[in-house]
Amino acid sequence: MPDSIRVFAPATVANVVCGFDVLGFAVEQPGDEVLMTLRPDPGVSIRRISGDQGRLPLDADRNTVSASVQMLLRHLGREDVGVDIELHKQMPIGSGLGSSAASTVAGLWAINELLGRPLTALELLPFAMQGEELACGAGHADNVAPALLGGFVLIRSYQPLDVVRLPVPALHCAIVYPEVEVPTRDARRLIRRTVPLQDAVTQWGNVAGLVSGLFLGDTALIGRSMQDVLVEPVRALLIPDFYQLRELALQAGAVGFGISGSGPSVFAFAPDEAAAARIVEQLRRHLAGLGVGSRGYVSAINTRGPKVWG
Amino acid sequence: MPDSIRVFAPATVANVVCGFDVLGFAVEQPGDEVLMTLRPDPGVSIRRISGDQGRLPLDADRNTVSASVQMLLRHLGREDVGVDIELHKQMPIGSGLGSSAASTVAGLWAINELLGRPLTALELLPFAMQGEELACGAGHADNVAPALLGGFVLIRSYQPLDVVRLPVPALHCAIVYPEVEVPTRDARRLIRRTVPLQDAVTQWGNVAGLVSGLFLGDTALIGRSMQDVLVEPVRALLIPDFYQLRELALQAGAVGFGISGSGPSVFAFAPDEAAAARIVEQLRRHLAGLGVGSRGYVSAINTRGPKVWG
Numbered sequence: 001m002p003d004s005i006r007v008f009a010p011a012t013v014a015n016v017v018c019g020f021d022v023l024g025f026a027v028e029q030p031g032d033e034v035l036m037t038l039r040p041d042p043g044v045s046i047r048r049i050s051g052d053q054g055r056l057p058l059d060a061d062r063n064t065v066s067a068s069v070q071m072l073l074r075h076l077g078r079e080d081v082g083v084d085i086e087l088h089k090q091m092p093i094g095s096g097l098g099s100s101a102a103s104t105v106a107g108l109w110a111i112n113e114l115l116g117r118p119l120t121a122l123e124l125l126p127f128a129m130q131g132e133e134l135a136c137g138a139g140h141a142d143n144v145a146p147a148l149l150g151g152f153v154l155i156r157s158y159q160p161l162d163v164v165r166l167p168v169p170a171l172h173c174a175i176v177y178p179e180v181e182v183p184t185r186d187a188r189r190l191i192r193r194t195v196p197l198q199d200a201v202t203q204w205g206n207v208a209g210l211v212s213g214l215f216l217g218d219t220a221l222i223g224r225s226m227q228d229v230l231v232e233p234v235r236a237l238l239i240p241d242f243y244q245l246r247e248l249a250l251q252a253g254a255v256g257f258g259i260s261g262s263g264p265s266v267f268a269f270a271p272d273e274a275a276a277a278r279i280v281e282q283l284r285r286h287l288a289g290l291g292v293g294s295r296g297y298v299s300a301i302n303t304r305g306p307k308v309w310g
Numbered sequence: 311m312p313d314s315i316r317v318f319a320p321a322t323v324a325n326v327v328c329g330f331d332v333l334g335f336a337v338e339q340p341g342d343e344v345l346m347t348l349r350p351d352p353g354v355s356i357r358r359i360s361g362d363q364g365r366l367p368l369d370a371d372r373n374t375v376s377a378s379v380q381m382l383l384r385h386l387g388r389e390d391v392g393v394d395i396e397l398h399k400q401m402p403i404g405s406g407l408g409s410s411a412a413s414t415v416a417g418l419w420a421i422n423e424l425l426g427r428p429l430t431a432l433e434l435l436p437f438a439m440q441g442e443e444l445a446c447g448a449g450h451a452d453n454v455a456p457a458l459l460g461g462f463v464l465i466r467s468y469q470p471l472d473v474v475r476l477p478v479p480a481l482h483c484a485i486v487y488p489e490v491e492v493p494t495r496d497a498r499r500l501i502r503r504t505v506p507l508q509d510a511v512t513q514w515g516n517v518a519g520l521v522s523g524l525f526l527g528d529t530a531l532i533g534r535s536m537q538d539v540l541v542e543p544v545r546a547l548l549i550p551d552f553y554q555l556r557e558l559a560l561q562a563g564a565v566g567f568g569i570s571g572s573g574p575s576v577f578a579f580a581p582d583e584a585a586a587a588r589i590v591e592q593l594r595r596h597l598a599g600l601g602v603g604s605r606g607y608v609s610a611i612n613t614r615g616p617k618v619w620g
Binding site: 018019020021022023154155156157162164166191192193194195196197198200201202203204205206207208209211212215216221224225230 | 329332472501508510516518519525526535
């Protein structure tokens, strides 16, 4: 086994418009990278973080990467193991793209590889969820599950945890992050705690439609089902010109469009890479016209989860 | 073309536990039968109704079968056509098994056949929904859509109407109707108009799980997903010993168990016909012990919709 490993874990789009807290998928890029090195003495240390503008804690108990690695080592009874961690953030923090999930998953994947894979990807999930709880205040799985497993994932239930892999559609993904900040905690607080039953019925009709569309490979059905009457109307308020961005994306060929996770990133499905690139360009140009800086990503859907470089 | 036709349309199980107002499936039996005969003069008349204990109106404008046939004839500009209708109810009214839907669908299917099939099954759906509105006060499609199309049906959206056919699982159906009456209108009134978001999330996780289970042919996933945290807790109050019945069904091998439509009928999926028969027997025996009469049905899932006898 190597004594050093480099792992990339992907960004993820949670909710997928209609599937609040139960659906998510992974993209090929962006993502975060962890470099992990075994050392002779016990303990887990964060040696360096790049790309975070000094915003993430180096304290091993408070950093979600090191904290979740520590939890895993405790669970395995391997507190004799010591590792040094470098975290290279390659995507914006607080963007709604599963930034903390990507870092946490990269760290867990790295330690699991260094120890000779004692756990399966699915078995790593509860530890990644604990990392999310530390980062976001809630142990959701809709970012960490697709980051770990790749592809499109349904979290049917949390108690007990029940994860279903869904078919990956033959679509490309356009992602635009408008550089305004929407912390996940605050974005969640905006959401109403009770909802009209009629809206909930509309929502689960769409969730069922989206899942059916994935299994049937029916792109039009996927697109029709990407509607959110419950959460989007609130979260859209935090995103500059959200409905205008949607119009532009659909005009540029998007199959469906919505908020990624709690935002402010937005994403669209497109029939091919060229259309995805066009959508990214249109949306970034519109945001620039508003004086809002942005980052754009054109990506295939990630089907394999994290990547390892020896 | 014949000038007389006999059509059987199947009973249906709406909601399928977690999919309130969006899911339904048809069974092979019970069902209702319509005998329709062309006559020389215009007009739609109900000549005879059997099996309804005198509860259904013979007035052609108020009876859902004749009223929906009239609507269809108007739509087709064929008010020159005249038919006599006999309706043979072969299942209990107000049982939660889509009794009015079966009658309405049988009537619409019959007139469509007699006219040489001007409309497809899907095109008949809006007329059947208008029949439901007359019968139940709301134009739901979760009984009429599976009665028309057969199999397992998702109504993703009502505005616009979007119906998706789902795979039919290799399961048998056990149905027990406890002879207590729960009119659909009243059963709907009991339901809360607002629900906790957290419960709605649980519900659409289960809807997505059930749809995935159907596509994957994963019986265990279908069973795990058949949970309803929103509507069942209220409707169960109207069904004698509901939770005891569930326990008995699961002990007798049920894959999943719940209320059919708005009740009081309950249904279970079973791996085979013998298990379904055992479940029906257990439940009926328990109800008899409570002094509640019941009817039981063991049936395959209907995959073809209505049946025509020349």
